[in-house]
Amino acid sequence: MHQYFVFSGVFLFFEYLIHILGTWRFYQKSGINSWKIFIPIYNIFILLKTYNRSRWYLFLLLTPLTSIILLFILWMDLIRFFGRGRKKDILLLFFSAGLYIFYINFFEKIQKIEKIKKKEDHTGILLAIIFSFITHTYIIQPFVIPTSSMERTLLVGDFILVSKIHYGLRMPMSPISIPFTHNNIIGNVKSYISILQWPYFRFHSVQSIQRNDIVVFNFPKDSNHQVIDRKDHYIKRCIGLPGDLISIKKGVLFVNHRKENFFPEKQQAYLIKTENVPLNIEYLKNEMDIEDIELIEEKNDEYFYQIMLTKKKAIQIKNLFDNVVFIKKNIFPTYFQEDYIFHSGWNRDFFGPLHIPKKGELIKLNLKNLHIYNEIITYEKGKIINDPSEKYYKIKNNYYFMMGDNRHNSYDSRYWGFVPEDHVVGKPILIWMSIDWDRKNPFNFFSWKLRWNRIMKTIN
Missing domain, CATH: 3.30.70 (Alpha-Beta Plaits)
Incomplete structure (x- = not known):
């Protein structure tokens, strides 16, 4: 927790220095006393008051990305009131990532305009976009179901809302990104800056993950993105909690030696x-x-x-x-070895027994289980153990075992292993829209049909 806020504080301090270096002459030409320029937050308050912006804008300083948005808003006001409010100037400010204001501040002659032509105020639209972004990032995020791994519970074409509060709000680890994007813009072009990476921090949860909850999480084996919160999103059912023992016999799941409860949507x-x-x-x-x-x-x-x-x-x-x-x-025989399975010798229908690691417990290592827990040790310690000379390893995180409801058509924990707690995104709560499209050609809009019976349906 302390590390996260220290990182944020250092980032805001550098923002403060950048703001002062790029605007000090604007302050002076506006008749603002020099000592006021250098007081953090107060210098922002002065500009908000000068240009009739609401003081509520100060709350945008609470997060790195919204603080950048606030600076751009103030810089647009500054250059506008100093005769640089043309579309050309605004575009230069944006496409130069703010460097244009440094050019004006250091190399251009600036003079405040006493009377400026009143323009249409787009503050309402701007605030709506900012509020939507904050909601999207910190409260509820929309997703669409692209594959059939959760059928019949969730269908391809279901548009869902996922609460980020239920399992505890995970603060962004890559704070600088293009709003309303996840990891890529087009192709392999990333939508975030991976160099700036914040430590993991999560607020207390409203409820803990329960067995059989449907969970949205970041795919642990996404090798294209190293920052946790920028890895691809997956949605599965949590069938194994930390400390549970998982096994599958003839396609039937057993948790802690007890047969799973029947649910009609399982395929x-x-x-x-x-x-x-x-x-x-x-x-x-x-x-x-x-x-x-x-x-x-x-x-x-x-x-x-x-x-x-x-x-x-x-x-x-x-x-x-x-x-x-x-x-x-169609049950695989016990001797059939399935490709890419989590443990060689197992398959989707004959799996385990497998113990799910729990935070704080000691795992006794031996040659039989080393390859199972080596990924966890590598993730937590950053090194691979080839010889279990250390007989015990203390687990640092809770882990979960995820499976799709479409059991024979789901790429899940049976193939790639455990989900660490820091990869958990949130809990799906509502299907707000559902479209039945041609799965071979989803962009054939003329074939789309609304599933009226699924719209505004809660997800249990």
Whole structure:
């Protein structure tokens, strides 16, 4: 906590120096006493008062990015009242990242204009943008569901609101960025400055993460972005809390040796065989709202499909279609070794047992578990242990195990491991809009359909 505010204080001090160096002649020409120029915050207050800006603007100094916005607002007022308020000057100020005001301050003859032509005031629009940015950064952030890993709980095309308060507000670690962007602008062009990196700090939570909560988090294995809060966003269900023991047997999840509670929205892969007549795909998609349908093989009037289904949908298909020979879950055998799985020898349907590390506990290291916990040790200590000469390691963070509800079509903790607590973003609370689009061509706007039954639906 102290480190975070020390970093912010140092940053604001440098901002203060930059502001003084770039504007001291403007202050003098405005008739402001020299000693007032050098008093932090008070010198900002003077400009707000001089140019009839609300004193509430001072609250923008509380965060690094909004403080930069405030300085640009004041600098625009200054150059405008000194005859440099043309569009050309404003553009030069922005595209030079503020350096234009230094040029005017040191190399140009400046004279205050007594009477300035009154222009339309856009303060309301500006404040609305700033308020929206603060809400987006510190309270609630909108997201859209791009993949089917959480179906049938969350569908592709669901627009959701995520609370950053429930699990404790995580303060930004990369404070300088383009507002309303996440990590990239176009392609690999980053939208933030990675050199300036603040330490991790989170306020106290309203509630702790509970087992089976849906959680938005930063993807731990995102190698394109080193700053934690700029890593790609993922959304999964937390099925394992710190200290839990996870295992999967024949596709059934066990937590602390207890079988998971049944929930109707969970999907798995089913193999279906029909004779003589193929499945009516249009009916499945339009009438039963089933999307992930794959024809595996067609041979001698026999048709083999793999479809992602809930248990209820599987029963419905069996009862509806007379040509169905069999319908069964597509469970990998225990000997099948799946590529990219978290632990060699396991697969999506036979996994574990795996202990989830808890903050403060001692993990006994040996050759069997070293490769499992080495990633955590590397993350926390910054080094890899090849030989477990240190018999015990004390865990510094809480970790979570995340899985998608679409169990056989989800890239989750079974493949890439644990989610550290500092990667947690927030809790989804509401679906405010839902659009059913063509998944192969999502930008075909003419095919979009509103899912009226999902709009303004809370997420439990």
